[in-house]
Amino acid sequence: MSQATPSDADLRRLLVRAASGDIEAFVDFYDATCSVTWRLELCRHADPEQAMRATITRYVGAWLHAGAHARSGLSARAWLLSLSPDLMPPASRPDALPVGA
Numbered sequence: 026m027s028q029a030t031p032s033d034a035d036l037r038r039l040l041v042r043a044a045s046g047d048i049e050a051f052v053d054f055y056d057a058t059c060s061v062t063w064r065l066e067l068c069r070h071a072d073p074e075q076a077m078r079a080t081i082t083r084y085v086g087a088w089l090h091a092g093a094h095a096r097s098g099l100s101a102r103a104w105l106l107s108l109s110p111d112l113m114p115p116a117s118r119p120d121a122l123p124v125g126a
Contacts, residue, residue, distance in 0.1 A: 036101030036102065040054060040087075051088055065106060083105070087108060
């Protein structure tokens with residue numbers, strides 16, 4: 026992404042593309058959101074190693090469930106931060122949309 030701080034509309038478009046399997050779009054989404062996500066996890070865990078694992082888990086969940094963002098009613102950033110790595114739903118849930126759906 027060329028913008029320093031992409032708008033929520035830009036992030037929503039990236040998630041829509043990621044939901045269809047676009048890895049580059051997800052990488053752009055990650056680049057645009059990782060600093061705030063890292064800070065959140067560092068505050069939650071205080072330990073950098075645990076924060077790193079939680080951040081990774083959050084983005085894996087975001088990749089697996091990107092298609093669910095549209096019906097969440099949340100901004101893209103709020104949706105990402107609402108995904109609790111500790112309570113991440115399994116990708117095999119019947120209502121989970123697989124990547125590329």
